[in-house]
Amino acid sequence: MATATHEDVLARYEPVIGLEVHCQLLTKTKLFCGCLNRFGHEPNTNVCPVCLGLPGALPVLNRHAVTLAIRAALATQCTVQPTSIFERKNYFYPDLPKGYQISQYQRPLAKGGQIEIPSGDGLRPIRIERIHMEEDAGKLLHEGFAWSDEKSGVDLNRSGVPLIEIVSQPDLRSPGEAHDYLAALRSILVYAGVSDGNMEEGSLRCDANVSIRPRGREALGTRAEIKNLNSFRNVERAIAHEIRRQAAVLDSGTRIVQETRLWNAERAETVSMRSKEEAHDYRYFPEPDLPPLVVSDAWVAESRASLPELPAQKRSRFASEYQLPDYDAGVLTATRDVADYFEAVTGGCGNPKAASNWVMTEVLRKLKDDARTIAALPLKPARLAELIRLVDAGTISGKIAKEVFDRIWDSGEAPQAVVEREGLLQVSDTGSIEAMIAEVVAASPEQLATYKAGKASTLGWFVGQVMKKMGGRANPQLVNALVKKALES
Secondary structure: OOOOOHHHHHHHEEEEEEEEEEEEOOOOEOOOOOOEOOOOOOOOOOOOOOOOOOOOOOOOOOHHHHHHHHHHHHHOOOEEOOEEOOEEEEOOOOOOOOOEEEEOOOOOOEEEEEEEEEEOOEEEEEEEEEEEEEEOOOEEEOOOOOOOOOOOEEEOOOOOOEEEEEEEOOOEOOHHHHHHHHHHHHHHHHHOOOOOOOOOOOOEEEEEEEEEEEOOOOOOOOOEEEEEEOOHHHHHHHHHHHHHHHHHHHHOOOOOOOEEEEEEOOOOEEEEEEEOOOHHHHOOEEOOOOOOEEOOHHHHHHHHHOOOOOHHHHHHHHHHHOOOOHHHHHHHOOOHHHHHHHHHHHHHHOOHHHHHHHHHHHHHHHHHOOOOOHHHOOOOHHHHHHHHHHHHOOOOOHHHHHHHHHHHOOOOOOHHHHHHHOOOOOEOOHHHHHHHHHHHHHOOHHHHHHHHOOOOOHHHHHHHHHHHHOOOOEOHHHHHHHHHHHHHO
């Protein structure tokens, strides 16, 4: 293994990266039969003669799956082809009951789109070569059963599940860019209602084609395809490792071998799987049991009209309409649920900046350790909006608001009710605050002398002591002004 650092390798070599992303479509049934498309059911319970590949069973195309594929194509700025052809991709593997996969090769559903990723202070387009439809294979089961130490099982529930494969051009130049591209693509697909984007359940799977070339050279290097990338973190780690591995091979005077490699997360390295296949190895030929797929202009127009506001559009609108920084707008639109939650809070409180701060900090912080989605939270947007209004009206302080937030996170109780029941109303009575200030000053002669000697920062210490003694309920702006007045009198 190479001892050179990643930075040293990148100084000498330029990575060239393309991603092939397989996305399961959010249909009720499979691509060519009526079996349920569901994750987590008992093995081999959602199967029929079609997805089992039994002789004489004929495929029937799922129209809704095509509609979702068209939506994905339009959302990524691809051009939908008027006619595409299903073909048989022939290979042998235990989880492929027919001995071939129905896919598209020479005439895919869509071509020529792009996705923008962050680059410097702006955005850079990453070209999409094609989007084609295909059926998923089954799944081998290697653990979890009494016999797992002796043999593997085959679960064909996933066989025939509708997929689209989104193939990028080799425009990515770093592991970080690959991560950003995958994150942007996932966000678009989830917004468009095409996929749930769950990588852990296999709804989104990624293969990476990686090569390197000496800096300044135009010719592409020999690529390796990395499979088994099931998380954003592993995509970055695997690509970074592969770049270092290929650099070590070239530095030793050896040539890169074109091959398929697997990512071993436990060992944090890629390992050779097999020599890389070419298209002719799969013996593609048109699927004789399916006619050409003809997509009319009306079908495309209908699919386009059904698309929601997509992440890039929503991010731009948030920045302009709510006067949010680009960073805040990006965080709030990363997922559609968070964006919808923020807009509902803003609508209820009329303070977009406060809503942004609460959602980005408190809500997203709590969600990190919460198994629920933001849509399933007991704390509804209207409750958070009410809490923000209490702060804006001076009814409670920001410190007390955070305590109330923690109490209503799981209960969804009205903030006003919590504040009244527990006596958390903000104290703005000048007399009460001045009396507490006098008490604190009288008990702190050393700190008073330090302030009188010119150390103005001691003012903050006095403010903190007053707030502490008043249980955080005093109006902080008023306390600050009255403490300063008292110390200078």
